[in-house]
Amino acid sequence: MEGPSFLKKIITHKALIFVCLGIVIRIFMLFYYYYTHAIDIGKSWGDVAYNYDNYTSEIYPPLTILLLFFFRTLSFGFIEVFVVWAFLLDLITTLMFYYVIKGFNIPKKNYAFGLFLINPFFFLNNSFSLLNCGYHITDAFFFFFLFMAFIFYTKKDDKSRWLFYIFLSLSISAKIYTLPVLGLFFLKFIIDKDWKELKMFLISNIVVLGVFFLLPIFFGENVIVTYLFWNARGETLLPLYIRLIPASIIVILFIIFRLKKADLFEIIIFSCVATASIMFFSNPFIRYFQPLLFYGILKYKDFFSFKINLGFIKGRITVDNHIVTLVFSILAVLLAYLLIVFDFFYPSF
Numbered sequence: 427m428e429g430p431s432f433l434k435k436i437i438t439h440k441a442l443i444f445v446c447l448g449i450v451i452r453i454f455m456l457f458y459y460y461y462t463h464a465i466d467i468g469k470s471w472g473d474v475a476y477n478y479d480n481y482t483s484e485i486y487p488p489l490t491i492l493l494l495f496f497f498r499t500l501s502f503g504f505i506e507v508f509v510v511w512a513f514l515l516d517l518i519t520t521l522m523f524y525y526v527i528k529g530f531n532i533p534k535k536n537y538a539f540g541l542f543l544i545n546p547f548f549f550l551n552n553s554f555s556l557l558n559c560g561y562h563i564t565d566a567f568f569f570f571f572l573f574m575a576f577i578f579y580t581k582k583d584d585k586s587r588w589l590f591y592i593f594l595s596l597s598i599s600a601k602i603y604t605l606p607v608l609g610l611f612f613l614k615f616i617i618d619k620d621w622k623e624l625k626m627f628l629i630s631n632i633v634v635l636g637v638f639f640l641l642p643i644f645f646g647e648n649v650i651v652t653y654l655f656w657n658a659r660g661e662t663l664l665p666l667y668i669r670l671i672p673a674s675i676i677v678i679l680f681i682i683f684r685l686k687k688a689d690l691f692e693i694i695i696f697s698c699v700a701t702a703s704i705m706f707f708s709n710p711f712i713r714y715f716q717p718l719l720f721y722g723i724l725k726y727k728d729f730f731s732f733k734i735n736l737g738f739i740k741g742r743i744t745v746d747n748h749i750v751t752l753v754f755s756i757l758a759v760l761l762a763y764l765l766i767v768f769d770f771f772y773p774s775f
Contacts, residue, residue, distance in 0.1 A: 443538035448543020452520070453551050456513045459559045460506070472558030473504060478508045488642040489599040490564050497563070512561035516553055523720075526573050529580030531608040532726035534748075541721055541748050547755035550762070551713040564601065571597035572604065573695075576720075579691060584626075591627050594694070595634035603717065606677065606697035610685065614693060617686055669707040672699045695721040712762040720749030 436443065463469050471478070481494035497515075501507040502676070508738035524539045542548065554560045575593035578586040596602050608631060663669075677700050680688075688696070695717050704715035718766060731744040 432665050441534070442763045444540025444544050445536065447515075448520070448540065448549075448726050450518055451544075451549070452513075455553055455560065456509075459509065463559075470558040471509065472560070473557060474509055474512050474559045475505060477512075477563055478505050486564060487599055487602070487638070488566055489596065493566070493567050493600070509559060509561070511560075512563040512566070515562050515563055515566035515570070519553075519566050519573060520548075522570070522577070524574040526720075527724065529577055530724045530726075532724065538723055538748055541752055542719070545719060545752065545755050547758045547762075548716060548719055548757055551716060552771075553767040566600035568597055568603060571600055572717075575694075576691070576724075583675040587623070587626055588630065591630035592634060596632045596638075598631075599638035603698045603701050603714070604694060606700045607694055610677075610697060613681065614685055614688070614690070645770060652692070663710075664707055669704055672707070673703045676700060676703065691724070691739070692721070710765055712758055712765065715758070719751060719755065722747055722754070 463471065469684075476483075477494055478498060480497045482491055486494070497511045498508060501511065503651050520543065523542055526540075527535050533751060550560075552560070552562055552565060558726040571593050575590050578593065581587075581590075594604060594607065598608070599675070611627050612624070615621070617629065676696075680696055680700075684696075689750075698717035699715065702717075705714045706712075725747060727747045729745045729747075729750065731742055733742050
């Protein structure tokens with residue numbers, strides 16, 4: 427890429443600029459939240475306040491409740507401290523994705539990480555809000571365990587394989603997004619006759635899910651209510667059998683046409699999409715489909731390239747998966763706002 431020296435320097439160091447910008451805007455948002463709530467003490471802290479006041483809420487799985495209790499205890503009775511924990515978890519999980527990227531065989535790792543940090547769909551769903559406070563701390567729990575699983579996924583030694591399955595099981599325990607992997611992984615290993623992986627997968631899930639999913643049923647009165655929450659929430663919109671139709675169709679098609687060829691990473695992302703398709707028709711938020719971003723970033727592909735000559739700048743631009751993911755992220759943001767507007771005018775739909 428040729429052009430004026432200043433513009434050329436920007437293009438050359440775009441990865442570093444994106445990384446710095448992504449970190450700076452997150453720090454800025456933290457100070458923005460404190461400032462706006464300082465001048466308006468009645469302003470809502472949003473999802474952060476809900477999780478602070480309802481840290482034993484029946485809508486969360488036991489592991490998430492345990493983590494919320496832990497961070498609330500470390501807040502010493504001040505929601506402002508709890509906000510710091512929400513910010514740090516959001517920032518830490520975001521920075522963890524760099525190590526996920528390093529493990530995958532893709533070029534331009536710093537550039538990919540920089541684009542992830544400024545990705546509008548991920549940022550607006552997890553860090554940004556003009557109305558209250560944009561942090562979703564329970565999603566940060568899920569992303570932490572999922573990213574840890576991805577970090578160990580690319581390593582082939584037995585210890586790393588065990589850790590991959592353990593952290594994946596913990597992600598299921600924190601949020602149900604990855605729940606379909608239980609069935610899909612089992613089928614995959616049976617089809618491939620990979621008995622070693624099947625053994626590690628089964629033992630890890632039996633232990634982790636037994637501790638965080640099954641045992642709490644015998645000690646908590648509302649645990650069953652938690653597991654049935656999404657069905658109860660969705661019944662106000664559509665009957666369960668209708669909400670299951672889209673997910674059932676895509677799962678059946680995936681099993682028939684793709685499961686045998688798919689790697690475990692693809693199955694994980696697909697599992698999140700299948701779960702999101704059910705959740706969306708129970709509580710219509712586009713944010714449930716965020717895991718598609720990880721697939722778009724970590725599955726590298728060059729689509730096409732073209733020359734550009736604007737006089738003051740010329741060169742060749744390559745359209746790859748990172749650019750396509752960014753474009754679709756912008757479209758997802760627009761769709762999310764359209765749903766908000768629709769819900770405002772037709773709240774009972």
